[in-house]
Each structure stands twice: as structure tokens, then as C-alpha cells.
Amino acid sequence: MIRLNTLKFFSTSRYLLQKNVSSTKNVDATKVISSCLVGTKLNLDIKKGKQGPVALDDNEYPDWLWTVLKDDSKKAKPDKEPKESPSPDTQLGQRRKQLRKENRSKIKQNNFISQL
Numbered sequence: 001m002i003r004l005n006t007l008k009f010f011s012t013s014r015y016l017l018q019k020n021v022s023s024t025k026n027v028d029a030t031k032v033i034s035s036c037l038v039g040t041k042l043n044l045d046i047k048k049g050k051q052g053p054v055a056l057d058d059n060e061y062p063d064w065l066w067t068v069l070k071d072d073s074k075k076a077k078p079d080k081e082p083k084e085s086p087s088p089d090t091q092l093g094q095r096r097k098q099l100r101k102e103n104r105s106k107i108k109q110n111n112f113i114s115q116l
Helices: 007-023 063-067 088-115
Strands: none
């Protein structure tokens, strides 16, 4: 039987973790850094015959941009729970409504893209 003594490893890492956290309390730890270098072409050529966008320096972008992808699940309202299980006819009607809604959104998206 092989027995590994990991007690020292965990106690040391916990100490180092606490030390790093206490030393960086004043620094914004959630600061996001762009993955593209300044001046990199982003290959997002949307319009024909025009140059695509080029990556800027991180401080040239607005502050709200870095918070767009944060998890806002706490702010989202919970879905209403159905009181009873719906009948098959009700389920079919709900599915039709959902399909119509999806079809409308696809048509709107295609119309928008065709105008570009």
C-alpha cells in the first residue's frame, strides 16, 4: 500500500493563498484583459469592400464592455412553475406558439442580414 503525506502540501498552499489574497485586496482582481494584441485585425469583415475592425488598447474600450459576460443569474426572475401537468392538446398548442415565435425571429434575422 502506498501512502502519500499531503498534509504539508495543503497547509503550505493554504498559507500562500491567504498571503496572496491579503496582498491584493486593493487591486481589482476581476479586471479582464483582452486576448488580442493592439492593432490585430479581427477578421470581422461584414461589409463588402471595407476594412474590418482592429483591436484597440484595453483602456480605449468602455468599462461596461468587460461586464457583459458576467453571470446575472441572481437578477433573472425564476420561471413560473405550472400548477398542473398540461393536457396533450395544451402541450401541442404551446409547441405551435413556440415554433411560430422561432420562425418569426428567423425571418426577421434573415431580412436584416439581406439588407446589409
